[in-house]
Amino acid sequence: MARQGQRRSSGSRTTTRGRRRDQDNEGIIPVLAQAVREVENGVMRGRVDGTRFQVVALLVREERARLKADDSLDEQRRATELKRLDGIATILAQTAAREPSLFTRLGEDAEITDGVRRLKRELQERGGIEPEPAAESTGSASTSPLRPDRQVVPQSVARAQLANPFMAPDYSAVPVVPKERRLVGWELIGPLLSSFEHPAPGVRSCMDLPPSRPQMLPPGLELMEHQARLLSAVGDGHRTFLLADEPGLGKTAQALLAAQTAEAYPLLAVVPNVVKTNWAREAAQWTPSKTVSVVHGDGLSVDGFADIIVVNYEILDRHVGWIGDHGFRGMIVDEAHFIKNKASQRSQNVLEIAERVRRRVARPLMMALTGTPLINDVDDFLTIWRFLGWIEEKKPGPRLMAALEETGLTPADHAFYPAAREAVVDLGIVRRKKVDVAADIPARRIADLPVELAEADGRSIREAEQELVERLVQRYDAAMATRRSGPSPAGTGVDLDLVRRVAGSELADSEDSTTGDNVFAMVRRIGQAKAGLAADYAAQLARSAGKVVFFAKHLDVMDLAGDVFTRRDLRWTEIRGDQSRTARQQAIDSFVNDPDVSIIVCSLTAAGVGINLQVASDVVLAELSWTNAEQTQAIDRVHRIGQTEPVTAWRILAAQTIDTRIADLIDSKAGLAAVALDGAEEEAATTADVRLEALVSLLADTLEKRGNTNP
Structure with a gap:
């Protein structure tokens, strides 16, 4: 028992x-x-x-x-x-x-x-523990910009995110930890802003950049010295920049090549709608080995596998979700002053994405591009600095804090303020003016800025262009049918002589037409459709670079632009053909002498000659002239003897329309004219009417695509 x-x-x-x-x-x-x-x-x-x-x-x-x-x-x-x-x-x-x-x-x-x-x-x-409810990836529900009812995930993006293993998080960098802790408890954001609000005379506004080094560039392209020096800094490992160069100094090219130098792909570029198409064009030009895709609307056509994805501020709220999870290793924000109001939805979207990028990538390339880092006051810096990771909500970020600790000073010391300013500049502020790099850039240049028209306008204009092309083809086919009843000409292919005669007939009919379906009416409609976009860009230039001369061909385009400037609280004046001589001179004097008048709106025909506007160095050509001479005369109102700064003429082009074809023809005539002036012999066609050549080009291209041949 x-x-x-x-x-x-x-x-x-x-x-x-x-x-x-x-x-x-x-x-x-x-x-x-x-x-x-x-x-x-x-x-x-x-x-x-x-x-x-x-x-x-x-x-x-x-x-x-x-x-x-x-x-x-x-x-x-x-x-x-x-x-x-x-x-x-x-x-x-x-x-x-x-x-x-x-x-x-x-x-x-x-x-x-x-x-x-x-x-x-x-x-x-x-382990049998019920997890807490999943929170949003950033912020609280009250501050998160994500709106589930508006979020979209394009199919191509979903496929790319499933297919690409390279998007795994990168935590290789060791966080910066300050050696000293004397500044713990100090309020530092106010003193940092104060250091910029009241700088000592002669302080620098640009970080020290290393000497330029040779760069691998596409054939036919060259970098200016100031551009190459920034790329050298990227090559040395610098990864955050507030690139505040004046307009015309090539910020877009610098940013794209910086991404290439840092291998920061996939790369996200957040830009204003007015320059979205131009960013894609510049990317294809400067980094042709990288694929680029532009996000439109809900992103149905975006290529999720592209190296560079361009999206505009206006639609960003729909795409924050997938963009934040896409694995971007670089982020560029163009016209970064657009995010100066940290309470705006636009700013919250940008900050949300920036935080997600930094969480996944140890040292991403982050660049804020703006010729106007300050518009109202020094507080405009805050959201840009936060985007770059230099500061957090209420305190400096780790790198800036470490630099401030290294000064050995506190805000109680007078010397803290210039030292703090230097610390921020060294984080990556790059500011060059045209006058500072005048030797690097041509004294006069024309920069094309393709813009996307509003959906309805663009569709209507493309339909009108297609109708014009079909009418030209019908004329050509009718002429060919008549020929078939007679002797057959030798040879095959498109008959360019007949194409030119057909185009000439269409042009003659257009000059006599009152129906509004001719090439002149179509080009005018393009000018009206891009007037607001051109004016918006001119307003940005006025904010960042000073006085701007705005040229348009038609009075209704001038009126539309004036409305935009008024809504932007910009003072402006104008020169138009129906003015008296006294009113014209008053407009010129106001623009030249009054520092608060930042824009003058000029008629291409009424203000193209006889006036001096060299107080400005930027010209916006909102509508194309039919001749290179008229375009040159407009630019020469600014580019003339006594001008002390390089001049840039920004030519606004409506993408995917006849506008770009006309611009190419104007440029070709300008080149031919230069050859002729140098004494070379040219055919009589070198002085041909651009309007005729535009129609010839449209018809010839269509016939070649169709594969039409002479019998």
Whole structure:
């Protein structure tokens, strides 16, 4: 009986041990033990899984707090479980000792990334713990710009995100930790702004840039010295820039080549709608080996596999979700003064994406481009600095804080302010003026700026252009049919002589037509459709570079532009054909002498000659002239003897319309004229009417595509 009782007792103890072993294999602790061994083994093999390390540390901390607060546990059980957690913590410490970069993951202020959140939920579920409800990836619900009802995910983007393994998070950089802590507790944002509001005379506004180095460029392209020096800084490892060069100094090219130098692909460019098409064009020109895709509307046509994706501010709210998860390694914000109001939806969208980019990539390329970093006051800096990661919501970011600590000063010291300003400039402010780099750039240049017309306008104009082309083809086919009844001409292909005669007939009919379906009416409609876009760009120039001369051909385009300037609170004046001589001179005097009058709107025909507007160095050509001479005369109102700065003429072109064809023809005639002036012999066609050549080009291209041949 005794033995039976002993066996029973032994069996009871065995049952208890079995139950304890079952308990030891349940819950979160065995899951953490397995995870920490995986991290340890990975480090020993040279593979550092910082995310898993951080998640284990977080869950150990939470489980320890839970055990201490759990009144249902007896002291022996609590001590046993805490001892098991201590064992896991010991392995964490030993692993971090082998790989010191992991120590940053143990801090209370260590960043909680989307990857950390996902893995934490996964381990909690495996351990039988119900995870907390998933939060938005950034901010609180009250501040997050994500609107689920407006979010879209283009199919191409979804395929790219599933297919591309390179989008894995990159945590390779060790966070900057200040050596000193004397500035803890100081309010520093105000003093930083004050250092820019009241700078000492002669202080620099541009970071020190290294000497220029040779760059690999597409054939036929060259960099100016100031552009090459910025790329040298990127090559040396600098990754954040407030590029505040004056307009006309090639900020777009610098940004695109900076991305190429830093291998910051995929690259996101957030730009105003007026320059969206131009960004795609510039990308194709400066980085032809990289694919570029432009986001329109809901992004149905975007290529999710493209190296460079361009999106405009106006539609960004629909795309924040997928953009934030796409794995961009570089982000460019053009006309960055658009985000100066941090409370605006536009600014919140940009900041949201920037935060997500930094969470996934250790050192992304972040560039803010603007010729006008300040419009109202120094507070305009704040959102741009935050986009670049230089500051956080209410304090400097780690790199800036480390630089401020290195000064050994506090805001109580007068010397702190110039030192703080230098610290911010060295983070990446680059500011050059035209006059500073005048030797680098041509004294006069024409820069084409393609713009996308509003959807309805663009569709209507393209339909009108198609009707014109069909009418030309019908004329040509009718003429060819008449020929077939006579002798057949020798040779095959498009009959260019007949094409020219057909175009001439259409042009003659257009001059006599009153129906509004001719080439003149179509070009005028294009001018009306792009008037607002051209005026908007002129307003941006006026804010950033000073006085601007705005040229248009038609009075209704001038009126539309004037309305835009008035709405933008810009003072402007105008020169038009129906003015008296006195009113004309008053307009000129006002523009030249009054510093508050920033724009003069001029008629191409009424103001193309006889006036001096060299107080400006930027010209906007909102409508194309039919001759190069008229265009040149307009530019020469600014580019003339006495001009001290290089002149840039911004030619606004309606993309995917006859506008671009006309611009190419004007340029070709300008080149031919130069050859003729140099004494070369040219055919009589070199002075042909651009209007005729535009129609000839339209018809010939259509016939070649159709594959039409002479019988």
